[in-house]
Amino acid sequence: MHKVWVVVRREFVERVRSRWFWLMALVGPLFFGAVFILPTVLAGGGGVKDIVVVDATAGPLGRRITDSLNAGRVFAAVRVPVGGRVLDSLTSEVERKHLSGFLIVTDAAVDSGRAEYRGSNVSGFATVRTLERVVGEAVTAARLERAGVDPRVVAAARIPIRLATQRIAGGTAKGETAGQSFSLAYFMGIILYTAILLYGINVMSSVLEEKTTRIVEVLVSSLRPFQLMMGKVLGVGAVSILQFLIWGIGARLLLARRASPLAASDAMSADEVFQVPHVSGATLAIFMAYFLGGFFLYSAMFAAVGAMSSTEQEARQAQQPVAWLLVLSFVSMFAMLNDPNSTLAVTLSLVPLSSPIAMPVRWAAGSIPGYEIALSLVILAVSIVGVTWMAARIYRVGILMTGKRPNIKELVRWIRTA
Amino acid sequence: MTSPAPLLTLDRVSKRFAGHTAVHELSLSVPGGVVYGLLGPNGAGKTTTIRMIMDILQPDAGVVRLFSQPSGGRTHSERIGYLPEERGLYRKMRVRDVLVFLAELKGMDRRLARDRAGEWLERLGLTEWAIRRIDELSKGMQQKVQFISTVLHDPDLVILDEPFSGLDPVNTQTMKDIVLDLHRRGKTILFSTHIMEQAEKLCDQLCIIARGRKLVDGTLSDIKRTHGGHHLVVGFDSNTGGAAQVFADKALVSKVDNYGQYAELELAAGADAQQILTALVVSGARLSRFELQEASLHKIFIDLVGPDATRTEVAPVHA
Numbered sequence: 001m002h003k004v005w006v007v008v009r010r011e012f013v014e015r016v017r018s019r020w021f022w023l024m025a026l027v028g029p030l031f032f033g034a035v036f037i038l039p040t041v042l043a044g045g046g047g048v049k050d051i052v053v054v055d056a057t058a059g060p061l062g063r064r065i066t067d068s069l070n071a072g073r074v075f076a077a078v079r080v081p082v083g084g085r086v087l088d089s090l091t092s093e094v095e096r097k098h099l100s101g102f103l104i105v106t107d108a109a110v111d112s113g114r115a116e117y118r119g120s121n122v123s124g125f126a127t128v129r130t131l132e133r134v135v136g137e138a139v140t141a142a143r144l145e146r147a148g149v150d151p152r153v154v155a156a157a158r159i160p161i162r163l164a165t166q167r168i169a170g171g172t173a174k175g176e177t178a179g180q181s182f183s184l185a186y187f188m189g190i191i192l193y194t195a196i197l198l199y200g201i202n203v204m205s206s207v208l209e210e211k212t213t214r215i216v217e218v219l220v221s222s223l224r225p226f227q228l229m230m231g232k233v234l235g236v237g238a239v240s241i242l243q244f245l246i247w248g249i250g251a252r253l254l255l256a257r258r259a260s261p262l263a264a265s266d267a268m269s270a271d272e273v274f275q276v277p278h279v280s281g282a283t284l285a286i287f288m289a290y291f292l293g294g295f296f297l298y299s300a301m302f303a304a305v306g307a308m309s310s311t312e313q314e315a316r317q318a319q320q321p322v323a324w325l326l327v328l329s330f331v332s333m334f335a336m337l338n339d340p341n342s343t344l345a346v347t348l349s350l351v352p353l354s355s356p357i358a359m360p361v362r363w364a365a366g367s368i369p370g371y372e373i374a375l376s377l378v379i380l381a382v383s384i385v386g387v388t389w390m391a392a393r394i395y396r397v398g399i400l401m402t403g404k405r406p407n408i409k410e411l412v413r414w415i416r417t418a
Numbered sequence: 419m420t421s422p423a424p425l426l427t428l429d430r431v432s433k434r435f436a437g438h439t440a441v442h443e444l445s446l447s448v449p450g451g452v453v454y455g456l457l458g459p460n461g462a463g464k465t466t467t468i469r470m471i472m473d474i475l476q477p478d479a480g481v482v483r484l485f486s487q488p489s490g491g492r493t494h495s496e497r498i499g500y501l502p503e504e505r506g507l508y509r510k511m512r513v514r515d516v517l518v519f520l521a522e523l524k525g526m527d528r529r530l531a532r533d534r535a536g537e538w539l540e541r542l543g544l545t546e547w548a549i550r551r552i553d554e555l556s557k558g559m560q561q562k563v564q565f566i567s568t569v570l571h572d573p574d575l576v577i578l579d580e581p582f583s584g585l586d587p588v589n590t591q592t593m594k595d596i597v598l599d600l601h602r603r604g605k606t607i608l609f610s611t612h613i614m615e616q617a618e619k620l621c622d623q624l625c626i627i628a629r630g631r632k633l634v635d636g637t638l639s640d641i642k643r644t645h646g647g648h649h650l651v652v653g654f655d656s657n658t659g660g661a662a663q664v665f666a667d668k669a670l671v672s673k674v675d676n677y678g679q680y681a682e683l684e685l686a687a688g689a690d691a692q693q694i695l696t697a698l699v700v701s702g703a704r705l706s707r708f709e710l711q712e713a714s715l716h717k718i719f720i721d722l723v724g725p726d727a728t729r730t731e732v733a734p735v736h737a
Contacts, residue, residue, distance in 0.1 A: 006522045014511060213506030218567070221472040222495040222523040400474065 003223040004231040011206065011235025016242065024198075025246045035190050048076050049100035049127065051119070052090055056082040056106040065105055065138045074130050077103075094120050103131065110142045185337055185364035188287055192357045193330040196294045197323060199240045203299040206232055207306030207399070208315050216399045225396040233299045240295060244288075286363050286373070293380045294356025297387055298326060304391035307398030314405055329354035333361050340366035350376050352383035390415050423486050425450040425575060425606050426471065431480030433466050433630075440466040442630040443480065448608055448623070450574075453601050455617040455624035456610040457715075459723060463630040464610040465503055468579050471608075472500055484575070491577075496525035499573035503580045503610075505564050509553040513544065516552060517567055526571045538566040542592065561589050565596055576600055578609035582616055594620070614716040628723045638715070645718045648685035650694065653707030654678075660701030670694050680707075 015021055053069070055062030062079055069077035080086060082104075093099040101119020109115050115135050117128070141154045207229075210216040219228055301322045309315035332354065336345040340362045348358035349368075355376045362368055397414040398406075406414065426448040433441045441463040448454045458464050469475040471482055473490030482490050484498075491498050507516050514535050521531035539545050542562045547555060555563065561584075569576060581597070582590050597607055597620060611617055617624060618638070625635035634641055654661065658678070665674045665681065670693055673684035685691060691710050698705060 002525075003523055006519065010515075010519050014508075014515075018510075209508070213509065214502060214504040215506050215508060217469075217474060217502040217504070218500060218520060219523065220474050221491055221498075221500050222520075224492065400469075 004227045004234070007223070007228055007231025008235040008238065011232055012238045012242075015202070015236065015239045021239065021243070024243060025250075028243070029247055029250060032187070032191060032194075049074060050076050050098070051078075051100050052093075052102040053077050053079045054082050054086060054090065054102055054104045055079050056104065057109075058107055059142070061107070061110065061138055061142050062105045064141065065103070065134055068134050068138065069131075072130060072134070074127065091118070094118065100127075103135075105135070109135070110139055110146065113139055181365055182337060184283070185333075185340075185361045188283075188364050189330065189333040189357055189361045192287070192291055192294065192360060193326060193333075195240060195244075195291060196298050196356060197326055199236050199295055200298040200302040200322070200326075201319065202239075203233055203236050204302035204306035204315060204319060205312075206236065207303050207395070208309060208312065211307065211399050212310070220399070225399060226392045229300075229303050229392055229395050233296060233303065236299065237292065237295055240291075241288075244291075283360075283364060287360050289377065290356045290360045290380075293377070293384060296384045297352060297356065297380065298322065300384070300388040300391035304394040304398065307395040308401070308406055308411070310402055310405065318405065325353050326357075329357040333357060336361055337365055340368075346372070350379060352380045355380055424448055424483075425485060426608065427483045428467070428471070429481045429483070431467070431470060431477045431482060433463075433470060433475060434478050439630050441470070441477075441627075444627065444630070444632055445480075446625045446632065446635055448606060450606050451601075451604050452606060452622040453597065453620050454606070454608045455621035456608060456627065457612065457614065457617055457624055457719065458610070458627040459612055462612075462628045464612075464627065465579055466630075467627070468500075468577055468608075468610060471577065472498070494575075495523070496571060497574045498524075499568040499571065499576040501564065501568040501576075501578045501581055503583065505561070505584075507552045507560060507563060507567075510551055512549050512551055513539070513555070513563055514548040516563065517570055520567045521570045524571045524573075531570065534570050534572075535566065538570060542566065558586055558589055561585060562592065565593060569596065569600065573605070575606045575608065578607065580611055581609050582611065582613065614714070614719050618715040626719060626722055633722045641718065642712055642715070645713070645722065648689075648691065649711045649713045649717070650683040650685060650691055651707060651709045651711055652681045652683060652698070652705065654680070655704040655706040657702065657704045659698070659703035661698055661703045664694065664697045664701055664703075667697070670697065 051069070053062055053066045055066075066077045066079040069075040080090075087102075087104075090099065090102045094101055097120065099119075101117055104116040104118070106115075113136070115131075117131055119127070141151075144154045144157075145151055210219065216228075223231075302319060305319045305322060306315055309318050329348065332344070332348055336342070336348065336358060339345060345358065345362055348354040349362050349372070351358075359368075359373065359376050363373070393415045394411060424447040428444055428446050430443040430445050431441060432439070432443055444463070444467060446456075456464050456467065466475065470477045471484070471491055473492035476490075481488050484491060484494050487493070491500065511519070514532070517535040517538075518528060518531045521534070522528055526534075536545070536548065539548050542565075544559060544562060547559060552560060552563070568578070576597075578597075581593055585593060597609070600607055609620075621638055623635070623637050624641065626633045634645060652661070661681070662676070665671050665676060665683065668686060670686055670689045671683050672686040675682040683694070685694070695705075695708055698708075
């Protein structure tokens with residue numbers, strides 16, 4: 001056991017001493033922050049959009065729409081009566097990027113609910129949604145007035161709805177908004193994916209280094225290959241825990257300092273899709289349990305990949321199947337976010353190769369029965385033992401092999417006979 | 419010289435790899451305190467044998483005994499120093515850290531390893547490099563660090579696989595000095611080589627293997643006596659007389675390399691050098707040199723191993 005400890009300590013000390021580690025400690029949060037915030041920024045389109053409302057109505061509908069567009073923060077709208085070659089000149093304005101787009105409103109809109117928007121970026125999610133909401137409200141008001149409702153009553157009836165969603169877990173409402181749950185799940189998914197991949201590849205290159213420098217021969221004459229592999233995995237795992245601690249403490253300090261000005265300012269200004277979630281102890285425990293589980297599972301595979309390769313290039317190629325397993329679990333996260341209790345989501349959170357990402361994501365996105373978590377963890381633990389056993393056999397043969405990379409048939413023989 | 423219980427024995431050890439036999443029923447015995455040479459051409463199975471001794475590979479059959487126990491090198495790693503044929507160190511680690519790490523893996527106390535590393539680095543003139551990274555060192559210096567890592571924990575048995583390959587003359591000397599110093603201090607050294615001159619200078623005992631099988635083993639002097647044959651060198655002073663006829667007599671000479679003014683002869687079985695001398699004088703040859711020589715290890719080796727020694731037995735591969 002002492003020898004395993006010596007290996008763990010070397011892996012840990014050498015890594016923590018490296019510039020790479022401290023770069024990650026600093027740049028990591030920036031990276032995650034960017035991944036986290038970028039989609040919102042991109043979806044929001046950044047800044048105010050100049051648009052023109054082409055008013056083909058006889059009544060006040062066009063004016064109303066223009067006013068309420070200008071009341072929001074997304075658009076700066078100008079009303080232009082329809083006529084002549086107005087559409088052509090507006091089109092060329094859009095092409096010259098002087099305008100984001102223009103909205104065509106006709107009287108028919110009141111009956112059909114249809115309006116037309118032509119713009120350079122029609123697919124902008126936030127743009128279209130805001131336009132729909134504004135036009136919809138104006139049309140509703142117009143219809144009500146047409147039916148004889150007092151315009152003042154209509155105005156008074158137009159109360160903006162803000163749905164307060166609370167997640168129920170363990171029989172109590174947690175006081176988290178849907179937005180918070182979503183962003184927590186999204187955030188955890190990204191960190192889990194990145195960290196498992198990153199540290200798994202760390203284990204791989206460490207194995208490869210010992211193999212290519214041939215120092216492994218001296219090592220395995222002093223301790224068993226399995227001890228060496230375990231020491232390596234545990235050492236890199238310890239580095240990852242330290243990295244998380246640094247990030248966690250850093251985030252805590254930052255959030256604590258930011259909390260007061262944030263509360264004072266308009267809470268709305270924090271974007272509505274991504275919100276800083278409340279992270280409970282249970283969530284942290286789930287996160288760490290599945291991170292470590294996933295890390296052990298995948299790093300055993302990465303260790304085997306390192307052992308069966310002779311050069312960096314070979315390893316880069318050979319690690320692709322393993323990395324793809326991880327990518328697949330990551331991508332399926334988006335399906336799970338929509339419906340955390342779908343059959344797909346439940347299956348993915350039980351299958352050991354995907355559960356390290358799927359289960360924490362589901363946990364953050366919705367409530368999960370305790371037995372499911374227990375079952376998923378048991379399956380994961382058993383798989384870790386099985387995969388490590390196989391990986392260790394490949395590792396044992398592979399680290400002393402030079403030359404050609406083994407094919408699947410040879411690998412199976414290594415596992416059977418090692 | 420031979421102690422009652424050998425330090426290391428191999429008892430009919432075999433190792434097969436997919437398709438060929440690397441080592442076949444090899445038995446040998448290394449007494450304590452000797453310098454033991456494991457000789458053979460490339461591909462003879464030397465490295466495989468050493469790896470089995472070191473527990474890096476498991477024999478398919480046979481037993482390795484170390485320090486009178488039926489267990490391989492890993493169990494005794496604190497008493498064994500091992501220098502593999504292909505060498506390397508962690509490139510990004512500091513010299514002293516590498517040395518301490520490897521010594522700790524052999525079971526040495528951390529602080530002691532640190533002190534000992536300092537002493538060795540000083541002895542080999544590397545003190546100012548102790549906290550430099552390995553990849554900042556020249557190749558020669560890296561080799562020195564590797565020697566240190568082999569002997570830092572003061573092992574009783576040192577196993578060196580082709581220790582002189584790739585060394586510059588200065589480091590070859592350093593290596594020899596280290597080996598001889600260990601020998602003086604009563605340590606046992608097992609080393610493999612295919613360079614016979616080195617073996618001849620360093621070994622007390624040796625074993626020659628080829629194609630995974632043992633050809634001969636024993637002390638250097640015994641082997642020379644039994645396998646040396648009778649080797650005769652004859653030099654002529656201008657007149658060779660009827661020497662050629664004498665050399666052609668199969669009853670006296672089994673093999674000859676005749677260079678005209680100089681010839682190397684192999685005596686035929688049962689022939690006496692004195693008979694040849696008489697025959698030469700009678701034939702009218704004027705001799706400037708007549709010398710009965712002990713065969714060099716190199717020659718014994720070539721005679722035993724034969725020209726096709728590096729060929730390995732390849733059996734059809736079974737899927």
